[in-house]
Amino acid sequence: MAMNISEKINLTETTPEDRSPEDRSMAIRESLRNAIIDRRLAPGTKLSESEVGSLFDVSRTVARAALQMLAFEGLVKTERNRGAFVSNPSPEEARQIFASRRLIEPGIVAAAVERITPEDIAEFRRQLGEEERYMNERGPAARRAEIKASGDFHLMLASVAGNVILQRFMDELVARSSLVIALYGRSGVSSCGHSEHTAVLDALEKGDGERAAKLMIHHIDHIEADLDLQVKQGLGLKDALSLA
Amino acid sequence: MAMNISEKINLTETTPEDRSPEDRSMAIRESLRNAIIDRRLAPGTKLSESEVGSLFDVSRTVARAALQMLAFEGLVKTERNRGAFVSNPSPEEARQIFASRRLIEPGIVAAAVERITPEDIAEFRRQLGEEERYMNERGPAARRAEIKASGDFHLMLASVAGNVILQRFMDELVARSSLVIALYGRSGVSSCGHSEHTAVLDALEKGDGERAAKLMIHHIDHIEADLDLQVKQGLGLKDALSLA
DNA sequence: TTTGGGCAAATCGTATGCAATCTTAGCGTT
DNA sequence: AACGCTAAGATTGCATACGATTTGCCCAAA
Numbered sequence: 001m002a003m004n005i006s007e008k009i010n011l012t013e014t015t016p017e018d019r020s021p022e023d024r025s026m027a028i029r030e031s032l033r034n035a036i037i038d039r040r041l042a043p044g045t046k047l048s049e050s051e052v053g054s055l056f057d058v059s060r061t062v063a064r065a066a067l068q069m070l071a072f073e074g075l076v077k078t079e080r081n082r083g084a085f086v087s088n089p090s091p092e093e094a095r096q097i098f099a100s101r102r103l104i105e106p107g108i109v110a111a112a113v114e115r116i117t118p119e120d121i122a123e124f125r126r127q128l129g130e131e132e133r134y135m136n137e138r139g140p141a142a143r144r145a146e147i148k149a150s151g152d153f154h155l156m157l158a159s160v161a162g163n164v165i166l167q168r169f170m171d172e173l174v175a176r177s178s179l180v181i182a183l184y185g186r187s188g189v190s191s192c193g194h195s196e197h198t199a200v201l202d203a204l205e206k207g208d209g210e211r212a213a214k215l216m217i218h219h220i221d222h223i224e225a226d227l228d229l230q231v232k233q234g235l236g237l238k239d240a241l242s243l244a
Numbered sequence: 245m246a247m248n249i250s251e252k253i254n255l256t257e258t259t260p261e262d263r264s265p266e267d268r269s270m271a272i273r274e275s276l277r278n279a280i281i282d283r284r285l286a287p288g289t290k291l292s293e294s295e296v297g298s299l300f301d302v303s304r305t306v307a308r309a310a311l312q313m314l315a316f317e318g319l320v321k322t323e324r325n326r327g328a329f330v331s332n333p334s335p336e337e338a339r340q341i342f343a344s345r346r347l348i349e350p351g352i353v354a355a356a357v358e359r360i361t362p363e364d365i366a367e368f369r370r371q372l373g374e375e376e377r378y379m380n381e382r383g384p385a386a387r388r389a390e391i392k393a394s395g396d397f398h399l400m401l402a403s404v405a406g407n408v409i410l411q412r413f414m415d416e417l418v419a420r421s422s423l424v425i426a427l428y429g430r431s432g433v434s435s436c437g438h439s440e441h442t443a444v445l446d447a448l449e450k451g452d453g454e455r456a457a458k459l460m461i462h463h464i465d466h467i468e469a470d471l472d473l474q475v476k477q478g479l480g481l482k483d484a485l486s487l488a
Numbered sequence: 489t490t491t492g493g494g495c496a497a498a499t500c501g502t503a504t505g506c507a508a509t510c511t512t513a514g515c516g517t518t
Numbered sequence: 519a520a521c522g523c524t525a526a527g528a529t530t531g532c533a534t535a536c537g538a539t540t541t542g543c544c545c546a547a548a
Contacts, residue, residue, distance in 0.1 A: 023324070024502095048529070059503045060530090061305075068309065072316050074409075080267070081509045081530055096407045099355075103410070107347035163340045165318075166347070169413055268532095292499070303533045304500090325500050325539045 025065035028056050032066060036075050036086055037151065037178040038144045043088040047076060073172045075179070087179055091229040094180040098224040101173050104166060105154065105220060106213040109200070111161035113209035120160050124201050127153060131194050151178055153197050177223070184227040193223065269309035272300050276310060280319050280330055281395065281422040282388045287332040291320060317416045319423070331423055335473040338424040342468040345417050348410060349398065349464060350457040353444070355405035357453035364404050368445050371397060375438050395422055397441050421467070428471040440466065 032052070035041045053063035067084040070076040078084045089097070127149065134146035151174040158170040196219040203212035276296070279285045297307035311328045314320040322328045333341070371393065378390035395418040402414040440463040447456035 050529075061502055061504090064530090065312065068312060069316065072313065078530095082511090083529065093409075096409050099407055100409045100413075103348060103351035111343075163343055165337075165340050165344045165417075169344075173409075294499075305532055305534090308500090326541090327499065 024056070024058055025062045025069070028052065028058070028063065028066035029069045031056070032070060033075060033175065036070075037175050038148055039178070039182045040144070041086050043086050043179055043183055045086045047084045047086065049083070074176055087176070089176065089180050089183065091184070093176075094184060094227065094229055095224075097173055097176050097180060098220060100169075101177070102217060102220050104169060104173070105157075105216050108158050108161045108163075108166055108170065109204070109213045109216050110209050111163060111166075112157050113204050113207060113212060115162050116160050116204055121201070121205050124153070124156060127156060128194070128198055128201065131197065135194055147178060147181065150193050150197070151175075157200075180227065181223070184229055186226050186228050193219065196222065268300070268302055269306045269313070272296065272302070272307065272310035273313045275300070276314060277319060277419065280314075281419045282392055283422070283426045284388070285330050287330050287423055287427055289330045291328045291330065293327070318420055331420070333420060333424050333427065335428070337420075338428060338471065338473055339468075341417055341420050341424060342464060344413075345421070346461060346464050348413060348417070349401075349460050352402050352405045352407075352410055352414065353448070353457045353460050354453050355407060355410075356401050357448050357451060357456060359406050360404050360448055364400075365445070365449050368397070368400060371400060372438070372442055372445065375441065379438055391422060391425065394437050394441070395419075401444075424471065425467070428473055430470050430472050437463065437467065 032041070032047070041047075047067060049060040049063045049067065052067065053060045056063065067076060067078065071078045071084065075087055076084045077087050131146065131149040131153070134142045134149055137146075154174050155167075155170060158167040161167070196215065200212050200215045200219065203209075203215055276285070276291070285291075291311060293304040293307045293311065296311065297304045300307065311320060311322065315322045315328065319331055320328045321331050375390065375393040375397070378386045378393055381390075398418050399411075399414060402411040405411070440459065444456050444459045444463065447453075447459055
C-alpha cells in the first residue's frame with residue numbers, strides 16, 4: 001500500500017497571478033483541495049507531512065499548516081500521532097451536508113437574483129457549455145472534470161450572491177459533497193444535473209427568484225437521491241478498510 | 245500601547261475532563277475565543293505569537309496553530325509579517341453575518357422542533373434563567389456574561405438541531421456576531437433579546453415550528469436593528485485607526 | 489521645523505532536531 | 519499453527535534556530 005501520491009497531484013496548477021510570493025501553505029492547500037474534489041485522491045488516502053512536504057519542496061512545517069487548514073474545512077481528518085487522511089464521510093455526515101445545502105442554497109439563489117448582471121449570465125452560459133462538453137466525453141478524466149464543473153456552478157452562484165461568508169460555507173459544502181458523491185454516488189450525477197443547472201439559470205435570468213429557488217431545492221434533492229446511503233450503515237469495517 | 249494582554253485571558257478555564265493530554269493548541273484557541281467573544285480582548289488587539297506562546301507556556305509553533313484556527317473562523321485577521329489581530333469587522337461584514345444568520349437559524353429552529361426533548365426544554369429554561377439573572381445585574385462583567393449567555397441560547401438550539409455542520413457554522417456566526425455587537429452595538433441587546441428567546445422556546449415547546457422560525461427571524465432583525473452600521477461607512481480611516 | 493534616509497529592534501516565515509507515540513516485523517512460547 | 523510479546527522503524531508533536539521582512543527611531547540635511 002506504499003503507493004506514491006505524487007502522480008495524483010498537479011504541482012504546477014498555480015496560475016501566474018496567483019503566484020503571490022506569500023503563503024505557500026495556501027497554495028499547497030489549494031492543490032491538495034483540487035486533487036481531493038477531483039477525486040484524484042481517494043477518501044482514506046494517507047497524506048503524511050513529510051510526503052506532502054517533499055512533494056512541494058517545503059518543510060514539514062508548511063505542509064502541516066496546509067493539512068491543518070484542510071482538516072478545518074473537513075476535507076481531511078487528522079488522528080493524533082497517526083497522521084492526516086482524506087476524509088471518509090459517513091452516511092450521516094452526507095445527509096447533514098445535503099441538509100445544510102438545502103437550507104443555504106435557496107437563500108443564495110434569492111440573493112443572486114437581485115444582483116446578477118448580464119455579464120454574469122454570459123459567464124454562467126460559458127460555464128454550462130463546459131459542463132455539457134465534459135458530459136458528452138467519456139473516460140474518468142472527463143467524469144472528474146464534469147463533477148468539478150458541476151460544483152463550480154454552485155460556487156459561482158454563491159459568488160454572485162455577494163455574501164463572502166455564505167460563499168465560504170458553500171466552498172466547504174461543495175467540496176465535501178464531491179467526496180460524498182465519490183463514495184456513495186450511484187450513477188453519473190450530471191445527466192440530470194446539467195439540465196437542472198440551466199433551468200435554474202433560466203429562472204434567474206427572468207428574475208424569477210421563487211422559481212429558481214424551488215428548482216435549486218429539487219436539484220439538490222436529485223443529487224442526494226442518486227446516492228446510496230444505506231449499505232455502509234452497520235459495518236464500520238469499511239472504515240478500517242479504507243483507512244489502512 | 246504596550247498593554248499586556250495576560251490579564252485579559254483566563255488561563256485555567258479548561259475543565260478537568262477537557263484536559264485531554266492532547267492538542268494544546270485547541271485549548272489555547274478555546275481560551276482566546278472565549279476572551280474575544282466575552283469582549284475581554286477588544287477588536288484590533290494584537291496577538292503576537294511569542295506573547296501568546298509565553299502566556300500559555302508553549303512554543304510559538306503551537307501558538308501559531310491556535311491563531312491560524314482563529315483566523316480560519318474569522319475571529320482574528322493575520323497580516324503577513326505583521327502578526328495576528330482580533331478582527332475588526334466592517335459594517336458590510338456585519339450585514340453579511342446577520343444575513344447568514346437570517347438564512348440559517350430558521351432552518352435550525354425547524355430542525356430543532358422535530359428533535360427537542362423535555363429534557364432539552366428544561367435545560368433551555370435553566371439557561372434562560374441565567375440570562376435573566378445577568379440581565380438584572382449591573383456592571384461590565386454582568387454585561388459580558390449576558391452577551392455570552394445570549395449567544396449560548398442560539399448555540400444550544402443548533403446543538404439540538406443535530407446537524408454538526410450547521411452547528412459549526414453557527415459557532416462561527418455567533419462568535420463573530422459578538423464582535424460586531426461589541427463594535428456597533430448601541431444599547432443593551434438583551435432587554436428585548438431575552439424575552440424573545442423565551443418566546444421562541446415557548447413556540448418550540450408547543451411544537452409550532454412555523455411560529456418559532458418567524459420569531460427567530462424577528463429576533464435577529466431586532467439584534468441587527470440595534471446596531472449602528474452607518475457611521476463608519478465612507479471613511480476607511482477608522483479602520484486604519486483601530487488597527488494601529 | 490520638517491523631511492528623508494538609514495539603522496536597529498521586533499516579529500514573522502521556515503527549516504530542522506529531538507522526544508514521544510504508534511505501527512509492524514520478528515521471535516519465542518503454548 | 520496460532521498467539522502474545524518485544525524491539526526496531528516510521529511518523530507525528532513540539533521546541534528551537536536562523537533568515538527575511540517590517541516598523542519605528544534617530545539623526546542629518548534642506
